[in-house]
Amino acid sequence: xxxxxxxxxxNIYVPQIAEMISIVQCTxxxxxxxxxxxxxxxxxxxxxQFVEISLFGVGECPISVTSSPTxxxxxxxxxxxxxxxxxxxxxxxxxxxxxxRGPFGRxxxxxxxxxxxxxxxxxxxxLVPMRSLINYVIHPTYRPxxxxxxILYGAKNPSEFLFPEEMEEWRNRKDIDxxxxxxxxxxxxxxxxGVITTxxxxxxxxxxxxxxxIVGPPIMYKxxxxxxxxxxxxxxxxxxxxxxxxxxxVGKCGHCAIGEYYCCIDGPVFKYPEVKHIKEAL
Amino acid sequence: MKLIRKQNILPxxxxxxxxxxxxxxxxxxxxxxxxxxxxxxxxxYDLKPMISCRRILFPQEEKLFEVQTxxxxxxxxxxxxxxxxxxxxxxxxxIVFTDMFFSKNFQDAYYESRRKNALLITLSCHDPMPxxxxxxxxxxxxxxxxxxxxxxxxxxxxxxxxxxxxxxxxALEASASLFEEMPDLQAKARIEALKDATLLKFAKxxxxxxxxxxxxxRKISPKVYDKYSEECLACGGCAFVCPTCTCxxxxxFTETGIITRCRQWENCFFExxxxxxxxxxxxxxxxxxIARRFEHKLTFEPKNNHMVGCTGCGRCTIYCITKIGMxxxxxxxxxxx
Numbered sequence: 001x002x003x004x005x006x007x008x009x010x011n012i013y014v015p016q017i018a019e020m021i022s023i024v025q026c027t028x029x030x031x032x033x034x035x036x037x038x039x040x041x042x043x044x045x046x047x048x049q050f051v052e053i054s055l056f057g058v059g060e061c062p063i064s065v066t067s068s069p070t071x072x073x074x075x076x077x078x079x080x081x082x083x084x085x086x087x088x089x090x091x092x093x094x095x096x097x098x099x100x101r102g103p104f105g106r107x108x109x110x111x112x113x114x115x116x117x118x119x120x121x122x123x124x125x126x127l128v129p130m131r132s133l134i135n136y137v138i139h140p141t142y143r144p145x146x147x148x149x150x151i152l153y154g155a156k157n158p159s160e161f162l163f164p165e166e167m168e169e170w171r172n173r174k175d176i177d178x179x180x181x182x183x184x185x186x187x188x189x190x191x192x193x194g195v196i197t198t199x200x201x202x203x204x205x206x207x208x209x210x211x212x213x214i215v216g217p218p219i220m221y222k223x224x225x226x227x228x229x230x231x232x233x234x235x236x237x238x239x240x241x242x243x244x245x246x247x248x249x250v251g252k253c254g255h256c257a258i259g260e261y262y263c264c265i266d267g268p269v270f271k272y273p274e275v276k277h278i279k280e281a282l
Numbered sequence: 283m284k285l286i287r288k289q290n291i292l293p294x295x296x297x298x299x300x301x302x303x304x305x306x307x308x309x310x311x312x313x314x315x316x317x318x319x320x321x322x323x324x325x326x327y328d329l330k331p332m333i334s335c336r337r338i339l340f341p342q343e344e345k346l347f348e349v350q351t352x353x354x355x356x357x358x359x360x361x362x363x364x365x366x367x368x369x370x371x372x373x374x375x376x377i378v379f380t381d382m383f384f385s386k387n388f389q390d391a392y393y394e395s396r397r398k399n400a401l402l403i404t405l406s407c408h409d410p411m412p413x414x415x416x417x418x419x420x421x422x423x424x425x426x427x428x429x430x431x432x433x434x435x436x437x438x439x440x441x442x443x444x445x446x447x448x449x450x451x452x453a454l455e456a457s458a459s460l461f462e463e464m465p466d467l468q469a470k471a472r473i474e475a476l477k478d479a480t481l482l483k484f485a486k487x488x489x490x491x492x493x494x495x496x497x498x499x500r501k502i503s504p505k506v507y508d509k510y511s512e513e514c515l516a517c518g519g520c521a522f523v524c525p526t527c528t529c530x531x532x533x534x535f536t537e538t539g540i541i542t543r544c545r546q547w548e549n550c551f552f553e554x555x556x557x558x559x560x561x562x563x564x565x566x567x568x569x570x571x572i573a574r575r576f577e578h579k580l581t582f583e584p585k586n587n588h589m590v591g592c593t594g595c596g597r598c599t600i601y602c603i604t605k606i607g608m609x610x611x612x613x614x615x616x617x618x619x
Contacts, residue, residue, distance in 0.1 A: 010389070010391065011347075011357050011359075011391045012388045012389070012390070012391070013346045013347065013357070013391075013392075013543075014346075014347050014355055014357045015355075017353075056349045056534070056541045056543075057349075057534065057536045057541045058534075059532075059533075059534055060532065060543075061559070082559045082560060083559035086559065097353075217560075217562075218562055218564075243558060243560070243562070244556070244558065244564070245555075245556055245557065245558050245559075247531070247532055248530075248532065250387065250388040251386070251387050251388065252383075252384065252388070252390055252528065252530070253529060253530050253531070253532065253545070253548070254528065254529030254530070254548065254550060254555075255529070255548070255555060255556060256556075257550075257574065257578065258564070259577075259582070260581070260582040260585055260586060265387055279570070280564040280565055280570060280574075281564075
């Protein structure tokens with residue numbers, strides 16, 4: 001597949017070609033794909049942005065970038081097998097070529113979090129977009145910019161945890177407070193059992209100086225927001241990434257509209273006060 | 283001011299058509315008035331086409347690119363030069379809206395290419411339909427700008443012509459012998475008289491201004507959408523005839539090894555419109571999807587882009603099976619608290 005295209009250099013709908021340079025099976029449902037553009041350019045994303053990945057002949061879908069911008073020369077997409085395009089992507093071998101458009105959307109803003117604590121709350125594959133920010137702020141170059149970093153991560157059961165080796169690294173780092181839980185225990189599980197909100201009450205939070213980053217399934221937001229309100233976290237310090245059917249990624253196709261916003265342009269990262277009044281948002 | 287006799291319009295358009303396509307409202311075999319090329323039948327001056335020229339600038343189905351068997355991607359925006367003749371004021375204002383939409387944040391190369399190659403010749407309205415409300419929105423019945431040429435049907439057999447751009451001026455100069463001259467003062471008086479007479483013909487039974495104000499201020503009762511959802515069949519026809527609807531779906535297919543990705547008009551009334559791969563659907567309730575449609579046009583567009591996403595063309599009511607559309611919305615919005 002050629003990287004060169006005709007009359008396509010500024011065309012927002014035409015993908016650029018990238019190669020899968022490694023594929024790791026994370027869980028039964030998720031694989032981690034490492035991609036590199038054929039022409040070698042960096043994706044140049046912000047944490048929390050997404051790309052549209054194409055498998056020509058099958059289709060295209062939006063996937064958040066899970067690697068930190070601090071990793072250069074490639075980018076990672078962690079993809080759950082859950083539809084026509086993702087099913088087909090899961091069948092591809094290393095070396096396969098795919099189309100990439102993006103990065104798109106408004107990501108997280110690590111600069112505004114400088115000098116503050118950060119509390120990450122990730123449920124299931126909500127960890128995937130959040131991980132691009134986690135690995136950015138804990139990178140040795142940037143870690144001194146932030147105070148306490150706490151990561152709460154919940155999954156339905158232990159087999160659904162996505163990045164076991166990385167979790168081990170986070171657990172061992174003294175400058176990160178990393179806590180996990182599962183909805184249902186299995187034999188041999190010795191950690192916390194219960195939904196992710198059970199991890200919040202024991203935390204000692206500096207409410208006025210903590211940014212809370214929440215990403216998870218739609219139902220999770222409702223309960224996490226209640227728990228954070230109990231901790232007196234100001235609403236404008238609650239940041240979330242929403243999932244929608246972002247078909248075009250460039251604010252044209254209309255599918256991802258959330259009230260007055262387009263998730264693909266104005267989001268997917270929103271501050272809670274921006275979407276609080278929109279009935280369909282959360 | 284230039285004046286053209288009706289019998290000279292076709293020769294004029296044919297001469298413009300020497301190096302471009304010329305589209306105008308023409309009845310098709312099924313009795314539907316649509317924009318078609320002028321060789322397909324006589325031009326209809328009296329009625330508004332069923333679908334605006336949106337279907338020329340943003341076709342119902344359009345190829346985004348193809349991937350050839352060797353992997354080369356070919357994307358070719360349509361560069362055909364076109365004259366769009368007989369556009370009503372409301373539809374010209376809809377083009378202003380879609381110009382804004384398709385260029386905002388990211389430029390849509392396909393729309394841009396068709397648009398910049400189109401000469402817009404509008405026809406001011408002298409006989410609004412009972413469902414027209416451009417007079418409230420200021421999107422008609424006559425235009426002050428946003429056209430290359432505007433024709434005024436000031437008499438049975440002739441039109442005065444206003445020039446709105448250099449491209450419009452050139453389109454007249456090329457066939458100078460087909461036009462007559464009317465002194466400006468006289469022409470202006472004729473146009474004003476026509477305008478005054480036209481404004482008297484608008485239906486006054488629904489308070490659109492109030493409905494629009496309530497929508498802008500986010501004061502529409504949720505009961506309005508509940509009631510509307512009981513009357514709407516969710517066929518999606520309103521979105522297809524709407525001149526400002528821009529939503530699309532993207533599909534691709536493979537034929538003899540060549541993969542084609544194209545986009546097609548889509549509709550926010552359909553349940554699958556917002557459904558995600560996970561099964562999560564933020565607008566599962568039909569009334570929520572109806573709210574989306576009206577809030578988008580009447581609340582969010584005015585807020586975000588200082589334009590109303592409706593031009594008062596009235597098609598969503600005329601072509602609605604149950605005859606609801608924007609009219610019924612305005613009626614419900616101003617009566618249900």
